[in-house]
Amino acid sequence: MTKRAALAALTLAMLVPSLSTSIASGAAPTLAVAFDATFAQVQWVVLAYLVAVTALTVVAGHVGDTTGRKRLFLIGIALFGVMSAACAAAPTLGVLVAARAGQGVGAAIMMALTVAFVGEAVPRERIGTAMGLLGTVSAVGTALGPPVGGALITAFGWEAIFLLTVPLSATAFVLAYRYLPDAPKAPRARLSLEVLRDRARATNLLLSAIATTVLMSTLVVGPFYLTGALGLDAAVVGAVMAAGPVVAALGGLPAGRVVDRLGTRRTTALGLGGMAAGCLALATLPESLGVPGYVIPIVVITGSFAQFQAANSTEVVATAPATGRGAIAGMLALSRQVGLILGTAAMGWVFTTAAGTSDITGAAPGDVADALRTTFATGAALVAGALLLATVGRRTASPMGENVATRV
Secondary structure (H helix, E strand, O other): OOOHHHHHHHHHHHHHHHHHHHHHOOOOHHHHOOOOOOHHHHHHHHHHHHHHHHHHHHHHHHHHHOEEEEHHHHHHHHHHHHHHHHOOOOOHHHHHHHHHHHHHHHHHHHHHHHHHHHHOOOOHHHHHHHHHHHHHHHHHHHHHHHHHHHHHHHHHOOOOHHHOOHHHHHHHHHHHHHHOOOOOOOOOOOOOHHHHOHHOOOOOOOHHHHHHHHHHHHHHHHHHHHHHHOOHHHHHHHHHHOHHHHHHHHHHHHHHHHHHOOHHHHHHHHHHHHHHHHHHHHHHHHHHHHHHHHHHHHHHHHHHHHHHHHHHHHHHHHOOOOHHHHHHHHHHHHHHHHHHHHHHHHHHHHHHHHHHOHHHHHOOOOHHHHHHHHHHHHHHHHHHHHHHHHHHOOOOOOOOOOHHHHHO
């Protein structure tokens, strides 16, 4: 019972931050109307959270190791819950953005220490299963955000999407306080940049940032296209937006098997090629195709991203020196967070610029559709560049190759 309760605490601590990322992205059109704000202003609700997580995840892990993980973990969960309530009570957009930044601080602590606790909270023979469960829960949280957010907004208003995480955080806090062990403090360690000197590894990190940038753009511009160009309400938008994350969540295990069979390099190219094809479809298909014309390319993009991520992550970790795997895994996580920020800010800027206005909620349907096409044409170009880098740019790098997955 104790081990299961401890794993439940870690599962909730992984679920809540991922849910909070996607649920806020899907609510952007509603928040723009509620606060009479522009697209760029509302995007700070997402950006403030992501910036805090990106800036503090590595720091939180180090502080937890040297001062006591459990105490900091509990502080992070409590902070997240309090800031969730502050988000729901925010009277202005500025207050909401500040509270979201506070949420991000709590999320950084939770995300950094959840994986670190697995070794103490789970029997050694079940660590692999626990890690797989945490990865699945993270994807499920991302998938649940849009439909749950859409339903809550329709029924109770935008405040409900932030209140949802308050009881979840409280439950995680109680379980963590009662069942997580006190981890021993580690001596202070210095982080070496030697892990970045390998050209192939640096390329993998760059590919991760590019692919995540394009994936995040689907969450950022999708709700505005579905409401502004196709005229869907919040509940339907949430259901449609869930299609991609659901595919990514379900595709994780099969993607790993493909990596084992084809090797990391081939599977990386396969995933990036699929992402480019999906982006090109969105850049060329007319809006007259409606929801199917949007969903099918999105499914291709997210399914291909799951394939890419499995291959890229496997190569990064499998080729890492044993003494540097922790630092390399942290850099991989950082590259993904950078991609999330670029997908929100840079691709959001492409979208509003192409639409010819920062007030997307007031733009004509045709302008919104054209902006979507321009955004994903840009995404296709980015992924094509990543594919070229993956297939050509690494030929002279260390040949860690075709069956690296079997060496993990």
